[in-house]
Amino acid sequence: MTDPQATAKAASLGLSVPASGEESTGRVVIVTGMSGAGKTLTLKTLEDLGYETVDNLPLRFLPSLVDAGSERPLAVGIDIRTRDFGADPMMAEIDRLVARGQHPSARPLDVRLLFLDCEDEVLRRRYTETRHRHPLAADRPLTDGIVHERSLIGPLRGRADVVVDTSNLPPGELKRILSGHFGLSSQPGLVIFVTSFSYRKGLPREADLVFDARFLDNPHYDPELRPLTGKNPEVAAYVARDPGFTPFFSGLKTLIAPLLPRFAAEGKSYLTIAIGCTGGRHRSVALAEKLAAWLGEEGERVHLRHRDLDEGGQ
Structure with a gap:
């Protein structure tokens, strides 16, 4: 019991x-x-x-x-x-x-x-x-x-x-x-953990897959967006307007989608995907939010964290 x-x-x-x-x-x-x-x-x-x-x-x-x-x-x-x-x-x-x-x-x-x-x-x-x-x-x-x-x-x-x-x-x-x-949930399969981070503070040591968002246009240099974070719609829209964003995100989904069933088949129960930018506040946060939302729509069990969001940075 x-x-x-x-x-x-x-x-x-x-x-x-x-x-x-x-x-x-x-x-x-x-x-x-x-x-x-x-x-x-x-x-x-x-x-x-x-x-x-x-x-x-x-x-x-x-x-x-x-x-x-x-x-x-x-x-x-x-x-x-x-x-x-x-x-x-x-x-x-x-x-x-x-x-x-x-x-x-x-x-x-x-x-x-x-x-x-x-x-x-x-x-x-x-x-x-x-x-x-x-x-x-x-x-x-x-x-x-x-x-x-x-x-x-x-x-x-x-x-x-x-x-x-x-x-x-x-x-x-x-x-x-x-x-x-090690959870005893009756629901089998892979648990996916998506985290944003700042490269200034180092890579997340628990990460299995790491992606770099520093090539995208940086909202830090817009005075109106600087105080905000990637969780704000204005910042997310700014990042998404970068010409490189859509092909990058499409490629990211294409890369990740076939890996998930293979990881699960190998018995892996927990997968950490880390996305970084310079300060861990704007670009990585917006991209992590979008990636976690897509994984959820695909029926995956996903958790989201923004490691360095509470501290300032570019």
Whole structure:
């Protein structure tokens, strides 16, 4: 049965929730990654989505926990805090679970490894601001602890089914990404996330496809349009009047349309399309709005975000 409290909590966060009687069974998400990258929030979000969560589980107990056979999907946190942690033994155990779940006579298992990463400088800032102690920096500088941890868990990043970099990811966006990858919604298929961004502030690290709108006429240089954004009809019309806009957008649709069923067929559950301009305020916003609207008209499940809209720029 669906947990009513988990369903209500997930819905209040805008996350996907399972329909009654249609929850996924035999699903196991193993959460690991850099300390300070968001594992606590990730496990809490998965719990809100309907997962049974266990943190800091000794690796040797993982098979027994999976064998317990709960009807609820399982999310398990295993990282350097774990008593018997080791990247190689952990990968070997995951491979055994995957192989066992694929055996015809065994209970089917969908085992996925989620790796949470973050830039070293951002991790240093987070630990400094919160005054928390890094697990490997009790008797050494914080930087040394981060470097040592990265060397220990590096192989897991390459083995991971999903890697999420939280360096510039607000908590709300992390929750939406996790919902896209691991949500228990009865509605199958691909969830598409469209985001505008400013090249001045760097590429979105979670982006799968990136498109550059800087070739279009820039509304920033029109004094009447400068204070507005690409969400305003006047700005959208200005951008659309550029002679290059229509052929570019037509080509964009032609490029994206055949990719979506192929991504879905490969088992990809979440696709991020990023569109950038200089300041992330006018051209990229207008184009992202139009692209998201078209995807919605095509029947796709799409979410829209303007990463840098709240800050000024060209």
